[in-house]
Amino acid sequence: MVLVAIPSLRVEDFPDERAASGRWMLLGDAGGLVDPLTREGIFFALRSAQLAVDALTRRHHTDPATQYHAAIAQEIYPELQMAARLKRGFFHGPFTRLLIDALERSAPVRGLMRDLVGAISRITR
Numbered sequence: 001m002v003l004v005a006i007p008s009l010r011v012e013d014f015p016d017e018r019a020a021s022g023r024w025m026l027l028g029d030a031g032g033l034v035d036p037l038t039r040e041g042i043f044f045a046l047r048s049a050q051l052a053v054d055a056l057t058r059r060h061h062t063d064p065a066t067q068y069h070a071a072i073a074q075e076i077y078p079e080l081q082m083a084a085r086l087k088r089g090f091f092h093g094p095f096t097r098l099l100i101d102a103l104e105r106s107a108p109v110r111g112l113m114r115d116l117v118g119a120i121s122r123i124t125r
Ligand SMILES: Cc1cc2nc3c(=O)[nH]c(=O)nc-3n(C[C@H](O)[C@H](O)[C@H](O)COP(=O)(O)OP(=O)(O)OC[C@H]3O[C@@H](n4cnc5c(N)ncnc54)[C@H](O)[C@@H]3O)c2cc1C
Pocket: 004, 005, 006, 027, 028, 029, 030, 033, 034, 039, 040, 041, 042, 043, 045
């Protein structure tokens, strides 16, 4: 069996994290733009590409790298940081056992989990 680790940023990574500088930009997985809780990265890869194109093609007050980093820091990092914080309380034995019991017994909890996993981006905006 091949195990694939999907990288993501930790809460403590965010203050020093840079998405771009000078003549480089990090997009998608390369920039750690993966939800630490759900491991979704497709939306963030596409969105970071849009933000990079915007920074490179539109006139802004700052250079493209500064503009791109500011957009990522404003729009994407807060959501990922919140998910990283939630992750700490999520993936440990007692909570997982409790969650599985609740999922087995309760349709509303199953619905909530479906919404959480499927639409966490919308919930946290
Ligand atoms: C098993 C698995 C399941 C996943 N499921 C989901 C999911 O359900 N939903 C979701 O949102 N996300 C999911 N993800 C995460 C998602 O796939 C990534 O976050 C997303 O694809 C990141 O896009 P990207 O463009 O940054 O990187 P990638 O999609 O990895 O694209 C990078 C590309 O660069 C190429 N490359 C690498 N090095 C070089 C080089 N030196 N020269 C040229 N090309 C190179 C690679 O071959 C690759 O094609 C999953 C990831 C994995 C591993």
